Amino acid sequence: MNKEVLDGLFRPKSVAVVGASAQPGKIGYTVIKNLIEAQYIGKIYPINPKADEIKEILGLKVYPTVTDVPGPIDAAVITVPAKIVPQAAEECGKKKVKGLIVITSGFSEVGEKDLEQQVVDIAHSYGMRVLGPNIVGTLSNSDRLNASFAPFLPLAGKASLVSQSGALLIAIDAATFTRRVGFDKLISIGNMSDVSIADTIEWLNEDENTSCVTLYIEGLKDGRRFIDVCKKATKPIIALKAGVSAHGAAAAASHTGSLAGAVKVYGAAFQQAGVLQATDLDNLFDLTLSLSLQPPMRGENLLIITNGGGVGVLATDAAERYNVPLKFAPADLQAEMRQYMPDYGSPKNPVDMTGMAGNEWYQGTTQLALKHPWVDGIVVLYCETAITNPLEIAQSIYKAVQDSGVKDKPVTVSFVGGERSAEAMRWLVEHGIPAYGAPDVAVNAISALREYAHVKEFANEDIEICQNDHRDAAIEIINAARADGRDSLTEIEAKQIFALYGLPVTQTYLAKSEEEAVSLARKIGYPVVMKIVSPDILHKSDAGGVKVNLKDDHAVREAYTTIMNNAKSYKPDANIHGIVVQEMAPWGTEVILGSVNDPTFGPTMMFGLGGIFVEVLKDVTFRVAPVTTKQAIRMLDEIRGAPILAGVRGEKPRDRQALAETVCKYSNMILDLADEISESDANPVLVYEEGKGAKVVDARIILKNK
């Protein structure tokens, strides 16, 4: 990141508007008007070739070109039609402008990729960066900068928004006032011809006026850089990802390919990057509020303080739903809190001070709880009552936080009531305490602070990349298949590659005659499995091409003839390579491992339980490769069927460690062969009791088109 250049874009000390217009209603007029109305602290230079004629726009002197401007220009907002933008860029380059904020539409979004690239090339030749094109512009409260056609600066606050949708940015701008969620910067990122979301996050992470980054994403261009930048970020990042339809599924040739929708891969990438994912726009606002105002919740002990049993129960339910289940407060804390409730109150958790609770009780309990080492975070609930004043309650909560001196434990609040409660909550937010109209939302907001602490922990784990010196051998197998005109490998070839990368595959050999099949079966040892090998028969069982549990020479001979006959009648013109004879792995828990080469994030791993779990329930989980053994263990834990691997109904636990190591090796394989493998499956993989490992029974590799 060239910080100085990006400073010029996002916090310019002077702005030229190229395409400034004296005609109200035009974007070139609106931007000038917005800059003036926001009381921009820097210099504003309107640029228009008819400067001699126009002379002034809204009292500002107009210059015919940027090169005529007397002082330096940090950012040029471009509001001329698309075909003039390259020329405008050229002039800005000569003027040594740092960055271009290209509002103009009509570039790659309508197929004009070359024109867009031309602008970027010109900009880069002068060391400039390009924001956009096709954007609303950029806004910064701390600089009083509204270099956009959004009508006003947002409600001031500590979050900063990066939005891929211009219209949504304008809507969020207005909603900051009704939702009472403050932002410092709103950055419209548009076509991302040059400055990407990752670049912007990197810059915002160093921006002193930003405490949390809020993203609206339609599609990333540089998935892996995004993950790297977010991992390194020291501020919370929340993303709302739009576009949840499955992509690429129709064309998928593997099981994994058909299950890897954009949502799942993005979800995995966000998790690995330490980015919190908002579920919808409301949630994006709610989480932005808590993450921009409060510290992360570093432990699991959440305490709920309330004056109403009902809201306490609602919050308790929500705590369970959002993975911060309540535990009873320790005895000493319970005893201390007793002084702030009647006999019929409850200090357990939720701490129910009852409807008798007034200012002092709220203040006393909140302060005691914050100072107690057991407590990691607090949700304070209040139901409006006739005997209390909501604003005073709010002030008591604030005072408790202040007087406690505790700054590293989060507090969120929910007031349920009417206008007086709404006013009290506005007061709380203005004083840095997130407040919400519903108890479950306050719990969700604090659970996000807990999740943030968690994901940061995971995101900073070291990545183990297994060294492997078998790449050449793998490429040789792949090249041979390509030379054969194939875009997928046979089971034997796929297993050979898996084995090169240390995956535990069953012994598998190709027989081209009955005699050969018998001698291979003897070599492996009975019982064996036999399967047809043909690039034209992908679903072997459907073709009658699989025979299992063959116990002697006779069974092998018979199976050979039957499989050949079945295959020929299933597909008479099939190209048959032979029949594989393979070790019959003993029964184990069936799982599936697989990979896709995601267009945004590259090689990505999938794990799920096999059979019906994957077919019907689609109970699978993803991670962008490489996956560490620790991450793989978390993959095993997060599927719904996780208890099956842990051992249910008297069964011994499965060898999760061996399975996790297999996932790790697999992920290294797909990363190493990223240029070659498009999709792959190991299905099934049989997992045995703890200490007894796992076996890949069947394998499939689909090659990338070259």
Ligand code: COA
């Ligand atoms: N340098 C500076 N100004 C120039 C110029 C140059 N080389 N060439 C022309 N201009 C002036 C024009 O004379 C005009 O000023 P005027 O009103 O005094 O005549 C001004 O630049 C604007 O040009 P004009 O041709 O009138 O364009 P426009 O205002 O109708 O539209 C855009 C320009 C950029 C707004 C339009 O092309 C566009 O892209 N609109 C969509 C914007 C958008 O929605 N962005 C994405 C949001 S998500």
